[in-house]
Every structure is written in structure tokens, then in C-alpha cells.
Amino acid sequence: MPGAVPVGFVGDGPPFVLGPDETLGGSPAPSPTPTPTPTPTPTPTPTPTPTPTPTPTPTPTPTPTPVADDTTPGADDTLPPATGDDTLPGNLGGIIRGTETNDSLVGSPRVDVISGLGGADTLIGDGSDDELRGDDDDDLLFGNTGQDTLDGGTALDTLYGGKDNDLLSGGSEGDLLFGNNENDTVIGGDGRDTGYGGKGNDSLRGGSADDSLFGDLGEDIVWGDQGNDTLSGGGGDDLLFGNEGGDWLFGNDSKDTIFGGEGDDIVFGGDGDDNIVGESGNDVLWGEFGRDTLSGGDGRDVFVLGTFTAPNPSNASIPLVTTTGGPDIADADLITDYRSGDLIGLSGSLRFEDLVIFQSTDARAGSTIIRNGTTGDFLAVLPGVDSRTLGRANFIAAPTRPGLATPPPSPSPTPVPTPDPSGTPTPTPTPSGTPTPTPTPTPSETPTPTPTPSGTPTPTPSGTPTPTPSVTPTPTPAINQPPIAVNDSVTTVANQTVSFNVLVNDTDADRNILNVSTFTATVNGQLEPVAGGTFRYTPNAGFTGSDSFSYSITDGNGGTAQASVTININSPPRVVVNEGIIVSKSSPVEIISVEELSATDADTPAEQLIYTLTKAPDPAKGFLQRGTSFVNIGDKFSQQDILNNIVKYTLLAPTGSDSFAFTVSDGFSNTPQSSFSITVVDSISDRTGIINDNFSGTALSDYIVGGTGNDTFLGGDGNDIIDGRAGNDSILGQAANDSLLGGTGNDVLSGGDGNDTVDGEDGNDTIDGGFNNDLLFGGDADDSLSAGEGNDTVYAGTGNDVLSGDAGDDSLYGEAGSDIVTGGVGDDTIDSGAGDDIVDGGVGRDLIDGGTGNDSVLGADGDDTVLGDDGNDTQLGGVGNDYLLGEGGSDSLLGEAGNDTLDGGDGGDSLNGGFGNDLVLGGGDNDTLFGAAGDDILGGGFGSDLLTGEAGNDFFYFETPAEGVDIISDFNVSGSDAFLFRSSNFGGFTNSGTSNDFSSIIIRNIGSAGDDIGGQEVILFEAKFDNAQAVNAALKNQKGSGQSGAFFVYLNNTFNKYLLGYDPNVSDDSLPAFDLAVLNSIPTLPGALSTVITASEFKFI
Template structure:
């Protein structure tokens, strides 16, 4: 795998740097790459942009002469500030503003309120200042400052420089090589594509590297760091941090505090550094680093190196390497630590079954390796600590001089006694077992058949013929007539299967039964014979047109015939436009045109597409007519009628908004019933022929249609319809239940008061729902949508959208593209749709579904439901008792606080319950499960899983005996933590808890055989003997004294990797039925007598 390429060069002696670089000036949009000696950029306080003075402001090329810092220029309307194609300096008001820079190198300032700032094109500088602001840099090299409060900041395209500043901010790099600083507060930083450099800074931050070779620095606080794809460099810095480095060859520096590190896939280098760290390498050839090193992290000024060492004087201070694999993983020695300094021994007490590595010079405990046999660790298992991932330098061989021999039994302060190095006795080389020479296989000789010798043929004698009488003439026989096969024609619709019979029009003169004897395949679909001349034909996906096949028939009397069957596959009708009509009370007759209703079909002309009314308009409100004919239920008209303007709607004097329902057919396929809307307004204002202008509607219901220019349209009071048409428009629904449509262009739409429908359609739009239960559609391109108050329904559409539900119980769909969905306050439903999306539920009981691709999902506060969908997803439950399902893909789920339920689903998943009493289920494939703190239940499911209970009294759960062989890293039954096994009784021979229907007991077998120890009525059979596998135990159990047909569990020492293994035999007396290995018990020591002290019948529970 490729080595990681860091954005920041890390000098080998200082693996956890924290210097104080200078903050780039805001007017310099080109982000600076930190110097190698300052790889952890800690920004100085963000410069506060100058407050716009009272008086004349410059907004683009327009002189704002309103004074007070808030002008009256047409560029500032209703809190919406729009720049020009030049370099603008734009400032908002103390309230909420929408500020767009458009083209040019712009400077935008939000001042106060919850603002939306869009840099748009070129190199911009954006300041959110006070309020919960949304900043989007757009294209160009942008610099964004969130300012105070909780901001959402996105760099979008190109390399950007991003500052969260105060508050709990969301910072997204987007495309390009971005640099970001979270600042104060608990921030969420997302890299996107490109090789990014992110610093969480203060607070408990969450950092995602996403694609690329990223450098992520947690800073202060207890941070959560995800490397994701690529070769990443991850730094925890201060605090107890959690790392998931993801795919690629990564390097992780834990820094201060007690860290949790998961290397994921790839050849990783893991430096726990200071603190009691728990590290898992994951897949690949990993290096776990121990020892001493110089680090500026320990000094007050961050420049003078301080001596830092891993481990400590107590065994509880040591790092834990949970999945060290001898022969694959390595241990790196840092600083002055040498292999000769190490004391390596097997623990028999506190960390029973583990290898302990201790510094024989200082006495410090350095590392605990659960389930590793200390006798397997030699010099070859250690390397010089790498400073880049994917490489390791073997230790140099020691110089053969006198060396100290450490005391065999380590104490708190071992004093090695120097003695002469003993001369090692050479180990005799085993003589190779001679390979027997295979006996040659004899080649069979084929017998030669013997044939009798033929005698000479006799000469035939012909008699003299007698004259025959003249025969009587016979009648001429009637010849069989061949059948007649006739060409066939069939019709079906694209995507639909057709059943056809080719014999229906074929005949035979003698009326003999006809059969199809041969046929050719169809070229554009699948043809399956059923019998009796019947075939099933399924057209290929997406095909329409003509297909055919030939066939032959037989009458059974030697007569045959051939024909061709032709199949016409037609396209079904497609509804292209269904916009409804708007009717003014002053002009009650409205023509329904193709711009209002359009159904097309490439196989048919408009006159062949027939509409049928299935539900007519309310007769008291109005009616539909074709020419002079009134249409009721069953009435018909064609698309050609619509194209020729002869279908109209007539509004009655008592009428109001209405609808009618129709179907549409091309003769082969029919659309399901569809509703056509009829909206009645007081006034229609058509400004489509005017240049860019401003207009405000009346207090009645208005339909305002803009033109091709950049219009500013306000509905006023009443239930209005506003359609900006072309241009970059500003549209305000104001009071009432309004419909605000942006159409073409980069529009800003505000629904205002009421239950509004806001639709951006084409262009990069900004949509604000306002007060009320709103329905919002982003449409195409990259849109920003803010729901506002109440319960909104929001659909981002295509493009990379940013959606904030704000307050209320909102339903949010990201649609296609890389979307950011923030639920805000309330019980929200978020669906990312297609693309690598970011979902954050916020406050409330939320339902979050990542959809397709690789998503990052955070539940937020309260009890949430998180569904990963397809792809490799990352899920954070947050506080509350959450339900998290990874579904398809290799997912990483962390329950965090609360009693959570985690289910990985399909794929190789990494699951961690976090704090609380959690249920963690791996699902399919090979998963890694960690319970975290609390009394947890862990079930690996199908596949070979790694199960780590962590702190608390945990259960390791098995649904069936055949689901796979797991590795249990820390089965503890001694001390304050008591772990148990949990089984589904019905799948494990009906065994039940002791004291119910049967007593459940355990027994150690020391004498094997039919005359050995009696195992009758024993449910757990323990062997300290070695066996190759479960089937070898199965054979022994059959012949053991007391063997019966009952099922039983067994524990044996595996001969291959010298670990105790838990297994199950469903029928002890029958070895023809397979026995099953369930789990490798890494933490049980292999020393004699240890097994009986760890595994007893009380450790087995059933449900």
C-alpha cells in the first residue's frame, strides 16, 4: 500500500509538536503551508473586521448614501445584500442578512444576527461575526472567519483557509488542499477531498480527514479523529482522544492523556505517547511504539524539549495493544530504549494471559499484550520506531560484550546484576524428513482383440427365373402436406415481460398437432420457451424498438415450416410537465398549454397520446372544455389538442382553487392517475417583457411573473405566486401562504410568514422558509436552504447542498450530491440520499439515514436512530440511548454516551459502544467490537470477529454455533469485572441456566479415554490438553467415559497458536456431526491450572 504523504513534515525527534505559528492575515486568501518546524498551526486570535462607520459605504460600485452603516441603495433590500462583478466590500445589518459577493475579490461582513454569506466567484474574505452564521466561500482561494456563536463554514472549491473562532462550529473544507482551525468550542471539522491540514484547537472536537493524505490535530480537549481514506497523519495533542485512522498507511500520535487508537486497514504506525493508551492496529502490518522521546508538548512554552516516556511505574500505566499479531505486527522502540533493556514475561495475576513488557532499567511497565505468549517475542518482533508509516528498520544486532542480565522476576525496581554473557548452546538443526519416492504407476496395456480368419466366399448359384405374370396397377398413395407457419407480430412496453404464442396463426392441412422444434434467440431481449408454442419475452433494460426471432414447426409426420416473430417494444408515455394553471378572477378562462401540461412518447405522435379525465373539477367552481365540448369523467383530449390551444379551464363566479385528475395513454401503456392543479388568484402581473425591475404585490393574492433580468419581487400580503423566471432574482413571499419559484439563475428566495412553497429550480440558490410549515426544493446546482421556524419539509435536489432545518420537526432530504444536513432544534428526519453526506441531528429525537455512498452521521442530543445505508459510513450516537445500524459497507459506529444499540449489518465494521450499557452486534462479515465503559452485550454475528468488552461486566453473545470463530480479547472473571458468555438456548441443544430444568455444571478432564474421567451430566468440559481443532476434541468426547447424546461446551488448548478455545458439540456421543469453535480466548493464561480459575459453569448464561 502507498505510504502516507503528510502535509506537514514532522521531525523524527518531535512526534507531537505544538508550536505557535502566526495567523495568516485575512486579506491574504492564499493559505500558507506551515513550516516544518511548526507543524501544529495554533492560530492567534482572529482579527475583528472593522465596524462599518456611519455614513457612506461602498457596496460594489454603488455609493450607499443612507448613513448609519446601512444604506438605501438597491443593492441592499430587505436584509439581502448583493455585490457586483467588481471587488466589493459588503456589510450587513445588526439583524439577519443574506450577503452574496458574486464576482470579484470581495470582503463580506455579517455584523449581527444569523447571517448567510456567499463568496461566490474569485478570492473572497468572509467574516460571520456575531450570530449563528452560514459562510460559503464558493470558488476561488477564500478565507472564512466564523466569529462568535455557532457557525457553519464551508470552503467549497479550491484551497481555502477556514477559522471557526468562538462557539461550536461546523467547518467543511470541500474540494482542494484546505487549512482549517476550529478555535474555541467543540467543533466539527470535515476535510472533503484533497490533502488537508486541520486543527481542532480548544474543546472536544470531531475531525474527519475524508479523501486524501490529511494532517489532523485534535488540540486541547477529548477529541474524536477519523482519518478515513488515504495515508493520514493524526495527532491527539492534549486530552484523552479517540482515533479511527481508517484505510491507508497512517501514523497516529496520541499525545497527552489516555487515548484509544484504532489503526484500521493498512500498515500503520501507532504512537500512544503519554498516558495509558489502548491501541488496536487493525488489518495490515502495524507497528506499536513504546519508549522515550523528546517532545515540546511537555514544556510550558512549546519550544524546549521535555523528556516523555510511555508507560509508568504501575502496570495500570502501561499501554494495551489489543490485537498484536505475532509474525505480522511489530513493536517499535523509541529514544534510547533498546531490546536489551526489556523484561518480557507472562503475567499470571492482574493481566492473566497477557505478555508484559517492562523497562528493566527504569522499572516502568511499558505495554500489555493480551493473549500473546511471551515466549514468541524475540528480537525479530522489535524494530526502530518508524517516523513515517509503511516502513520499519530492524534492530541492530547487539555487540557481543558483557551485558546485564535482568532479574527473572520483575519487581518495582529491578536491579540487574552484570554477568558475563553466556555462550548460547547451538540449537541442533532438525534432520529433514526424507521424502519417499513415489512408486511409478504402471501403465495399463490395452488388450488387442483377436478376430477369426474369414473363409473364402462361396460362388453363388442363381436359379433360372420363371416368367412372372403382369402385375395389377396399385393406387397412388396420398402424400403428407407440410404445415404452414405464418409470421407473427407482437407488441409490449419497455421494461415489461410479454407472454406470446407463435402457433396461434399456424395451420396444418391434416390438422396434425404442431410443435415448435427449433428457434433462434432474440437479440434485444431474453426469450424463454414455456411449451406448446408459448414463449416469455423480456426486453433488455432501457431498450425500445423492434426485436425478432425465427422458429421452425413440425406436424410430427415429417412436415416442417419456418416463420419469423416480430416484437415491437414501445416506450411508455412520459409526463414531462405538470405545472398546473393560474387563473385570475378578472379573466376566468385560462388556456391549458404545453408549458402547463406535456406528455411525450417517441413512438407516438401528439394526436396518439390520449388524456382521459378520471375525476372532474368541482362543478360549483369551474369546468374543463375541449373546443365547445364540456369534459366530465371519461372525457378525452389529446396532446395535439393541448398543443393547438383548444383545451381550456373556465372559472365560475363562485369558484376557487381546484384540480382534476387524468390518465394518459399511447395505446400500449397508460400512466397512473395524476392530479392537475388549478390555482385562482385575484391578480396576474406579467413583467416578463420588462428589464430588471422591482415590484411589490397587493394585499390580495397575486401571481407575479418576472423577466429575464435580475428582478426584486415581493408578494405583500395574501397567498401569492412569484416566479422570477430568468436572471438572478430576489423574491420575498411576505405574509400569506405563498409559492416562490426561482426558475433560471442564482436566486435568493424568502417565503416569509405562512406555510410557503419555495422552489429554487436551476442555479445556485439561497432559500429561506421563514415562519410557518414550509415546503422547500433546492432544485439543481449547489443550494443553501434554511427551514426557519415550525415543521418544514426540505429537498436539496441535485448538487452539493447545505440544509439547516432550524427549529421545528423537520423532514430533510439531501438528494444527489455531497450534502450537509443539520437538523437543528426539534425531532427531525434527515436522509442524505446519494453522495458522501454529512448529517447532524442536533437537539431532539432524530431519524438519520445516510443513504448511498460514504456518509458521516451524528445523532446529537437525545435518543436518535441512525441508519448508515450503503457505503462505508461513520456514525456518532451522541448523548442519549441511540439505535445505530451500519447496513451495507464497512462502517465505523461509536455510541458515545447513553445505553446504545449498535448493529454493523453487512460489511467489516468497527463498532464501539462508548459509555453506558450497550448492545453491540457485528452482523455479517469480520467485525471489530468494543463495549466501552459499562455493562455491555457483544455479539459478533456471522464472521470471525474481534470482541473487546472493556470496562464493566460484559456478556459475549452467540446466536448460533456456526456463525464463526471470534477472538475475545479480554474475558475477565476475576477482580471487580466479571464477564459472561450468553447463548440462544434453542440453538445450543436446549441448554438452560443452572437451577432451571437441568443443572449446568463444568468439569476438568485430566484423564482422557473410555476408562478416564467421567463426563456424564457435564455441560462444560475443560481440557488443559492440546488439540489441533474442534473435530479432534469431538473425536475424544465420543470415546470419553460418560459420553452421551447431550450437547456440551468444551474448552481446549489449540495446538497451532497456543490459545484456549471455546467450542460446542451438539451431540457428544456422535463425532459424525461437526463440533464448532466459537471463540479464541486471548486473555486466559496457558500456564497449568489457570483454566479452572477462569472458566466455570457460572460463566455460561442462556436466553
């Protein structure tokens, strides 16, 4: 949530350094502590031959060096100009915003929100959970320590997450993203992105276009999404999804699970026992090393077996030969769905003549077994395949590029610019490339056929008289046949663009080239012709159903035809119920019902909604079945199977909870991966048949289910689950980590000791988290939630709720409704959500976001950050050095005690700094600003603003000449006030006492023979002028006029008030001059001007 704080203002509060020996505020604050150097990510383990993994260009390690541009001399805090390469240290934390030029913005040890805006910016977080936004142009973002959120914005950005669990989003265009340490989420967005997960269990998504994603170390989940992507799992047991397009997928080390998705994909398992599913399209599947399971899915697929050679240390002339299989049949790859049309590829030195193909005679009867006759290794097992059907025609040299799959790109990371002044961020090393596989041999050329010998020549017959020649008839021209246009049908998914060519099935008997001549518009989406008969269709947002258009084709010779295209926009599947199951140790088999797991799709029946298992239950704990069949990774069951109660889980060992993961498909699109929880308890107490029950659990883990009455349940010791169901229930979790559900009715729930999860669900509930770190949900209606002691997280839900964080560093979310939120003691994060909310941060350094609506927010004690969001808000900083940002709407901001920063944002705002040395900025529109007590800086921003410094030595700040004409009501009335300007926007002027002295002159004699203004920067007129342009013309003709800029003060004929203005070129009146402010407090008596304004009142940053 950006503010309008100019670069250079936000440091450690006052002093603000203006020049040698000139500061505003108290004693200097210490310089910010440099950010520590994050730990580098180690090089990923290389994948063995023959996987053609691309070798990315090494990423240079960014080395911080000092930035020397545009900083004003002086110690401690620096106020850089708005153009050039600016450096902004954020010692207090909060909102830091750059300019439209190249900035270097550095966060603080607290929570920061840093926005680069325009220009090629460098944004550096520090020791907390920061949010970095690159916005426009090519930016460089470093999260460093803390759980950071990095958003590159538009253009080609480079993002480094650093330590801890970070979220990186590239935004639009092609970005370079490095998760670095811990468990990161990396999202490429639009454009051709390159992402590296680094250490930890990372989640990477490519988004649209052709992306390159590398999981690196850890157990990663990598999604290609749209485009022809290159995915590499790296070390660890990884999960890869190619999704749409012709993708290259590399499992690399360990046991990987790989789904090719739509399109013609190439998949390499690498080391480990991998599970590879090609899904739709003509795929090429390389299991490589390990006991792999290969499933081609739809399309004509190629399953690759082969050999590998390596140098022999004992005999260099005879290389070592290994295979994709091994000496035991269990070492062979399992090809689960070899069908007619599929092929088996042979790589390396493996030939068809080397193979031994036979039918199994043991328990694997009905399977074809393929062995290497040279080494004796078992290579593959093909269940259900008759070995007599496999001949030479079913084997080919292993291809490396099927169909439309594109070869993997070699990502070239953008060179990293030098940041300032943060420590070196985590560098990502170059992933090791995998050697290129043996190329497919070129087939022998077809031999030239032997020419047919000439026959015996026939003797020439005797001549005959020449007959009278016949007249040659004129040939009849061929009649052009019209083309034939065939109706088309196309299917896509809601909110997803589809491309298709209508000429694919249209024909012309004369083999003329066909072109689309006309077409009609679609009703429910945007239709765009591309070229050569190809169209691109984007359905309207949220639309499902059918759309259509008609088109005409021409053969170029007068022949035409017409056809129509029907576009079916499919509704995507949704998981609507995912409650998990609870299994008792005494009853280990549990049916999964629709009340626990359910997906829906408006245009797909239940039997066609297919669940695919992407992570199986822990085999040491239990297993999943569909009927009597085991369900493992890659296996499927339907929503109808759940309705038929044939999907079940069996508990094997009571050693803790379990889970499995899945996606749901309707044949056209998939849901994101979801996890289904399996909770194990000692006993289940079903009390649904007892009205107004009173029941206590055991000392073990209980699952207690209430009925329709007003029940009272006590969990006792153990990790309990208590579901009150209907009625006004009273539930107490007591000791251990409990899960409490109120159900319908007005319930009273208390977590007690332990880290509890409490959900009030429906009704006006009263919830108390109790001790330790709890998770509370209010649910629907008007709830009262008290977090209790500990670092708690509270979601109020819908309704007008009352939330209290109590003691601890809490996260409180009011969500929908007009809520009352109190942070209590501790450093809290509060988002009151939509509605007209009342928020009190309490004691501690709080981050408060009022959300939409007309909110009333009090920061209270501590250095708080308050964000208004949309709406007409009232914000009070309370005690401490606070940031108050009104953002959208007409807001009222009061800093109260402390050195505060107030930014009104958009809208006509009223701002009052209160006690202390404050920075008060109006932002957009016409604002009213009061400095109040202390030495304040007041900047109206854009619009015509009213500025009143009140007590203290105040500065009236101007960022640019054209931001509007302000009214300064009390210049030099209650203190020694001065004007403050952004030097780069006002002629590059510097303060008196530096290399260029700043001087002023009073003009009493106007004209070329009058007073000499040469070398003067402030020109004071006691004469009257109509406006700034009249002054501009007078300055051009004044003696000593030159090309430099100058400030001027004149008496305005209309207002009879003195006005402050600026002329960027004194000698050129074709360029406009600018009125900056009306000076209400300066008397219009002769001689009064020179006693109030001199050159010493003009300061620059």
C-alpha cells in the same frame, strides 16, 4: 433497512433477564404498553340485483392472546430464543429484526422498522409511522395507528393497515390485504391477491395475476392491472380501471366512473348515475339503477337494459317491477357509441315485444329512444342512431360471460393467527354479496325434420347374362399438401411481457394438426415456447424498437413451411410537463399550453397521444373544453390539440382552486392517473418586460411573473404565486400561504409567514422557509436551505447542499450530492441521500439514514436511530439511548453516552459502546468490538472477531456454534465477565438455579478410567490438544461420556492459548465440535484455568 439485532435483545435497554435474581444492567424497565384496539371497518352497502358480485369468505377477527413459547423467566424485558415462536417487544423504537423461524415482533410507540425474515411471522406496529416487512414465508402484519408501510414479501401474507393513511404491498404470491381506516394505498403485487380498502378514500392496485379488489367505503380508485380481475367500488363515488384482461367491475353505490380497459369485460354500474366506458374488447355493460352513461369503445359490445322484481308488501302474489330507466327521459341510460355489430341485452322479464323504439322529434332529433311499453319507463337514448336500423336481431338475452372474461372468484381470506401482545387490529367485515342475475334461458331444441316418404318401388328388370368382371384398379394415394405458414406481427410495450400463438393464421389443406418444429432466437428479449404454438416474449429492460424470429411448422406427414414473426416493442407515453395553470378572476378563460401540460412518446406522433379525462373540474367552479366541445369524464383530447391551443379552462365562480385528472395513451399503454392543478388568483402581474424590476403585490392573491433581470418581488398579504424566471432574484412571500419559484440564477427566497412552498429551481439559491409548516425544494446546483420554525419538509435536490431543519419536527432529504444536514431542535427524519454527507441530528429523537456514500453522522441529543446504508460510514450516537446500524461497508460506530445498541451489519466494522450498558454486535465479516465503560454485551456474529469488554461486568455473546472463532482479549480482567449463549442453539441448556443445574469439572486424568464427566456441562482440560476435533475424540472415550452436549476449554498446541469450544454430542466424535473463542487473558500456568472459568460464567437466553 434490517439490522442484525438478535431477537430478545432490543427492549427498553437493560436490565436483560437471565434467570431468577440474575439481571444485567440497571433497574427493571416497565413493560410495553399494549397497542389499542383499532376501530372496525363497517360492512359495505350491498349492490342491487342483478350484479353478480362474489361473496368473500368472512375474515376472522384476530384476537391477541399471550405467547408462551421460549421466554426466559423474570420480570420486565424478555429475551426469547431464536427458534420457536418468539416474542420481541420493542419499547424504544427503531430496528427490530426476527429470525428464520416463526416470530411475533411488537413495535413501540415510536417509529419502528420491523423485519420478520424467515418463518411465519406476526409483526405488530404501534403508535407511530412504522415500516413492517414480512420477508419470507406466510406472515401476518398489523400496522395499527400511524401512517404505516407494510410489505408482505414472499409467500401468502395477510396485512392489516389499521388506523391512519397506510401503504400496503403484498409482494409476491397471493396475499390478503385490508386497508382498514383512513385513506390507504393497497398494492397486490404478484399473485392472485384479495384487497379491501375499508373506510376512507383508498387507492387499490392488483398488479399481475387475477385479483379481487374491494374499495369498500369512501371515494376509491381501483386498478386491476394485469390479469382477469374482479373490482368492486363499494360505497362512494369510485373510479375503477380494469386495465388488461377480462375483468368483472362493480361500481356499487353512488356515482362511479368505470373503465374496462383491454380485454372482454363485464361491468355493472350499480346504484347512482354512473359513467361506464368499455374501451377495447367485446364488453358487456350493465348501467343498472340511475341515469348512466355507457360507452362501449372498440369491439362488439352489449349494452344491458332490464327489469327487476321485488316482493310487494301489499300483495304478495304480484311482485313490484322496476326498470333500469324511469318515467322521465332524463332517467334513461345514454348509450353514446352504439355501432354496427353492437347488441342490446335484455335482462329480467324484459322482452323485445315489450319495447317501444322510436326516433326523437324534439331537441334530441337524431337519437333513438327505447321505452318499456308495459311500464312506460324510458330505458335508453342512443344519439346518432336511426331507429329503423334496430330490429329483433339487435337484441339478445343479457349475457353474463362474454369472450374470455372469467367469472369472479370467491376470495377465501387466510385464517388470521393470534398475535402477541398487541391489541386487536381492525377487522374487515365480509362485504355483502350481490344477488346473481337471472340466467340466460336455454333456447328450444331444434325439431327433428320429418323423414322423406319412400317412392313407388321400381319393378325388377329381366335378368341379363353376367358380363366378364373387370379388374379393380389400385387407388392412387392422396398427395400430402404442405402447410402454409403466414408471417405474424405482435406489439407490446417496453418492459411488458406478451404472449401470442403463431399457428393462428397458419393453415393446412389436409386439415392435419400443425406443430412448431424449430424456431430461432430473438436478439432484444427473451423468447420462451409455451405449448401448442404459443410463445412468451419479454423484451430486455428499457428496450424499444423491433425484434424478430423465424419458425418452422410441420403437419406430421412430411410437410413443412416457414414464416417469421416481427415483435414491435412500443415506447410507453410519459407526462413530461404538468405545471398546472393559473387563472385570474378578471380573465376567466385560460388556454392550456405545452409549457403547462405535455406528454411525449418516442414512437407516437402528437395527434395519436390521447388524454382521457378521469375526473372533471368541479362544475360549480369551471369547465374544460376542446375547441367548442365540452370535455367531461371519459372524453378525450390529444397532445396535438394542446399544441394547437384549443384546450382551455373557463372559470365560473371565484371560489377557490380547481383540478382535473387524466391518463395518456398511445394506443398500447396508459400512463398512471395524474392530476392537473387549476389555481385561481385575484390578479396577474406580468413583469417579464421590465429589467431589474422592484415590485410589491397587493393585499389579495397575486401571480407575479418576473423577467430576465435581477428582480425584487414582495408578495404582500394573500396567497401569492411569484415566479422569478431568469436572473438573480430576491423574492419574499410575506404573509399567507405563498408559492415562490426562483427560476434560473442564484436567487434568495423567503417564505415569510404561512405554510409556504418554495422552489429554488436552477442556480445556487438561498432559501428560508420562515414560520409555520413549509415545503422547500433546492433544485439544481449548490443550495442553502433553512426550514425555519414549524414542521417543515425540505428536498435539497442535486448538488452539494446545506440543510438546516431549525425548530420543529422536520423531514430533511439531502438527495444527490455531498450534503451537510442539521436537524435542529425537534424529532426529525433525515435521509441524506447519495453522496458523502455530514449529518447532525441535533436535539430530539431523530431517525437518520445516511444513504449511499461514506457518511459522517452524529445523533447528538436524544434517543436516535442511525442507519448507515451502503458505504464506509462513521456514526456517533451522542447523548441518549441510540441505535446505530452500519449496514453495508466497513463502518466505525461509537455509542457515546447512554445505553446504546450498535450493529455493524456487513463489512469489517469497528464498534465502541462508549459509556453505559450497551449491546454491541459485529454482524458479518471480521469486526473489532469494544464495550468500553459499563456492563455490556458483545457479540461478534459471523467472522473472526476481536472482542474487548474493557471496564464493567461484560457478557460475550454467541448466537450459534458455527459463526466463527473470535478472540476475547480481556475475559475477567476488568470485571466479572461471563459467556452468553442462545440456549436453543447450544443443547437447550439453562442457567444455574433453574430446573437443570449447570456444572463444571476439571479433567486431570484423561481416558475411560479417568475423571468422570457424567452430568457435567463444562469440561476444563489443562492438557494440550491440536484442535477441537482432538478434544472431540477424547471426550468420546472419557469416563461418563454421554449423548448430551458440553462446553470445553483446552490449551491449544499451536497458539499456546486456552480455547473455548462446544461439542453437541460428547459420545459421538463423527459429529464436529466447534472452537468458539481464543481466551487471550487466561494464563497458561498450571491451576490458573480453574480460578478463571467455572460453570457460573456460562449464561443462557
